[in-house]
Amino acid sequence: MGIVAGLDSSSDSTRIVVCDADTGAVLKQGYAPHPAVGGDGSPYDSPHDVDPQSWLLSLGEAAEGGLLEGVQAIGVSAQQHGLVALDRGGALVRPALVGNDKRAQAAAADIIEALGGRAAWAQAVGAVPTSTQAVAKLRWLTRTEPEAAHRIAELMQPHDWLVWQLLGRPHRRTTDRGTASGTGYWSAATGSWRPDLVELALGHQVRLPEVIGPAEAAGHTPEGLLISAGTGETMAAAFGLGVGVGDAVISLGASGSVFSVHHEALADPTGTILSYADATGMHLPVVHTLNAVRVLRGTAELLGTDLEGLSALALKSTPGAYGLVLLPYLEGERTPRLPHTAGTLTGLRRESMKPEHLARAAFEGMLCGLADALDVLRGRGVQVRRVFLLGPAADLQAVRAIAPALLGAQIVVPQPADYTAIGAARQAAWALGAAHGTLSPHEPPRWPAAASQVFEPGEELAVGQAVRQQYVAVREQTHPGAFEGDAV
Numbered sequence: 211m212g213i214v215a216g217l218d219s220s221s222d223s224t225r226i227v228v229c230d231a232d233t234g235a236v237l238k239q240g241y242a243p244h245p246a247v248g249g250d251g252s253p254y255d256s257p258h259d260v261d262p263q264s265w266l267l268s269l270g271e272a273a274e275g276g277l278l279e280g281v282q283a284i285g286v287s288a289q290q291h292g293l294v295a296l297d298r299g300g301a302l303v304r305p306a307l308v309g310n311d312k313r314a315q316a317a318a319a320d321i322i323e324a325l326g327g328r329a330a331w332a333q334a335v336g337a338v339p340t341s342t343q344a345v346a347k348l349r350w351l352t353r354t355e356p357e358a359a360h361r362i363a364e365l366m367q368p369h370d371w372l373v374w375q376l377l378g379r380p381h382r383r384t385t386d387r388g389t390a391s392g393t394g395y396w397s398a399a400t401g402s403w404r405p406d407l408v409e410l411a412l413g414h415q416v417r418l419p420e421v422i423g424p425a426e427a428a429g430h431t432p433e434g435l436l437i438s439a440g441t442g443e444t445m446a447a448a449f450g451l452g453v454g455v456g457d458a459v460i461s462l463g464a465s466g467s468v469f470s471v472h473h474e475a476l477a478d479p480t481g482t483i484l485s486y487a488d489a490t491g492m493h494l495p496v497v498h499t500l501n502a503v504r505v506l507r508g509t510a511e512l513l514g515t516d517l518e519g520l521s522a523l524a525l526k527s528t529p530g531a532y533g534l535v536l537l538p539y540l541e542g543e544r545t546p547r548l549p550h551t552a553g554t555l556t557g558l559r560r561e562s563m564k565p566e567h568l569a570r571a572a573f574e575g576m577l578c579g580l581a582d583a584l585d586v587l588r589g590r591g592v593q594v595r596r597v598f599l600l601g602p603a604a605d606l607q608a609v610r611a612i613a614p615a616l617l618g619a620q621i622v623v624p625q626p627a628d629y630t631a632i633g634a635a636r637q638a639a640w641a642l643g644a645a646h647g648t649l650s651p652h653e654p655p656r657w658p659a660a661a662s663q664v665f666e667p668g669e670e671l672a673v674g675q676a677v678r679q680q681y682v683a684v685r686e687q688t689h690p691g692a693f694e695g696d697a698v
Contacts, residue, residue: 212282213237214642216450216635217269218628219288219372220443221309224268227631228281231639234657239628242271258311262294262302262371269372283427283436283642284376285634287446288369290392291342295351296364300379304358306368307347314341317349321411329479335397335404336475336485345394348411364417365408367393369440376437377429384428385419387487388445388494396421398487399475424491424637425644425651438641443630444469444496445489447600450633451624452659455492456593458619460580462601462609465541466502468583469494470592482545482586489637490654495592497583499545502576503603505538505553509572513565520569521608527570529615529673533557534567535684536575545583546692556684573608577616578681582693584617596620598662614667615674624660 218225228238245268247261265288278284292308318339325331328338339346344365351359366374370385390396395407395418403418422428428437441449448471453459458470472493475485488494503517510520537554555571588594597619603609604623614621636657643649667674685692 212642213280214283214285214635214638215278215281216285216446216631216633216638217287217372218443218446218631218634219265219269219286219368220630221289224265224272225628225631226272226277227628227635228277229632229635229639231282231642231655234632234636234639234655236627236632238277240272240274240277242268244268256311256313258307258309258313259305260308262306262368265368265372266375281435283438283638285438285446285636285638285641286369286372286376286440287443287630287634288367288372288440290367290389290442290444291344292368293344293347294366294368294371295358295362296366297361298363300364303361304355306371308368310342311347312341314346314350317341317353318343318346321346321349324410325407328481332477332479332481334407335394336391336399336477337394338481339394343392343394345407345411348408352411352413359412360414362412362416366419367442369442370419373428373437373440376431378432380429382429383417383419384422384439386424386439386441386489387421387491388441388489390419390421391485391487391494392442397475398485398493399477423651424489425640425649425654427641427645436638436642436645438638440634441489441637444486445494446633446637447630448494448633449489449636449654450629450631450660451598452657453598456595457598458584458587458592458594458596459598459600460584462502462599462603464502464504464507466499466580466583467496468499468580468587469496470587470594472592476590478590480547482547483590489633491652495587495590497545497586499579499583500541500543501538501553501579503601504540505536505572505576506603508540509569513569517603517606520572521606523566523569524573524608525611526566529670530677530680531557531567531570531574532562532564533559534562534571535681536571537685537688538572538575538579543579545586546689548689548692551689554684554688556688569608573612574616574677574681577609577613578678581617581678582685594619596622598622598624600624610663610665612674614665615670616678618667618671618675620667621665622662623665624662627660629660
């Protein structure tokens with residue numbers, strides 16, 4: 211059918227993959243960091259205030275050397291939870307607000323209360339606002355930069371803005387369900403914007419992009435290149451991995467996230483589940499934890515080793531770590547909701563006070579914390595037959611040995627690849643095929659699954675579940691009712 215490209219504009223760089231539209235084979239790749247733009251004495255000196263032109267500059271650099279020669283369609287994915295505010299003429303009101311911007315924490319609490327509490331937000335849009343979401347950023351702007359807030363006439367997310375620029379800034383502005391669902395003013399359940407929530411946060415109405423379908427084209431560039439709908443990074447990564455119903459994905463960063471593909475939006479009055487939309491027309495419930503690999507790093511530093519050394523130590527111990535149980539709440543915790551707590555180590559006896567047992571307890575504690583998050587989804591009817599593990603920590607032998615039995619599922623560890631950009635390219639192939647009549651708008655192209663290693667629970671399942679029960683018993687004793695109202 212042709213050649214397509216996927217573009218991933220993350221928080222620090224642009225990655226491009228060029229793929230065969232029929233097979234998904236990666237033909238070429240490009241990369242460039244976002245350059246620093248500014249230095250003009252602007253008052254916006256926060257790392258969360260970014261000139262979007264830097265995204266275009268790195269895109270151009272990543273595409274140098276004829277990388278896009280012969281490409282017929284491009285899909286765009288970009289960092290989520292950004293806010294690009296424009297005036298009536300389409301000019302930036304201020305630099306884009308991006309990333310994990312904690313300046314809006316008080317604004318998030320304020321906007322939650324303004325609608326009537328967490329349950330009201332969960333019912334309205336499937337997610338309780340956090341400081342990262344656009345709706346909280348709008349509230350923050352009205353409080354701290356009222357003049358700028360008053361000038362805002364139009365709102366976009368980073369992916370929307372990049373698509374608009376690639377198309378030559380046409381009158382039509384578009385987005386997709388995935389990106390829209392992270393704003394805090396679009397409902398995944400109803401598939402519609404909630405302009406009343408924008409007005410609640412900002413004080414007035416604004417223009418919002420048209421939400422188009424997964425296989426629709428946002429338009430064509432002046433040169434005739436098709437640009438697909440695009441989506442957010444999480445949604446593109448899921449699409450690139452080939453995640454479907456029955457699959458869950460656990461991302462092992464300093465903090466953790468667990469998401470799955472589901473057939474319906476999940477309204478969670480506790481706010482533990484964020485009910486997003488995916489890039490295919492399905493739904494993407496997400497649960498976050500504040501503690502994942504940070505637990506391993508902290509334990510490794512305590513024991514004077516690195517992550518590989520910690521993994522080797524842990525494998526010298528046995529399941530259950532001789533009774534040591536680590537509740538891994540080093541930064542407080544979001545799942546369960548214990549924002550002001552700390553980590554807890556129990557079960558200290560003379561025979562358990564060895565480095566290998568502490569190392570094992572760190573891995574088991576991290577994975578049990580993620581299992582709690584996974585069970586929140588399971589408790590709401592989400593099927594989990596296999597779990598994809600993402601992030602460098604997924605390569606640790608201790609993670610691969612312990613995770614299948616503790617999580618109670620087949621574990622899939624994909625080989626490293628730019629899955630977010632691949633997902634964007636797959637969407638471009640879908641839109642191109644739908645436009646040419648060679649693909650159904652209801653059925654994405656069947657690209658091969660990601661090359662992976664698979665690990666089964668096997669005979670260790672019963673032992674793993676006993677370790678999990680030991681962890682749950684300690685958690686309930688230490689923090690009774692922590693999951694009250696949640697489905698664990």
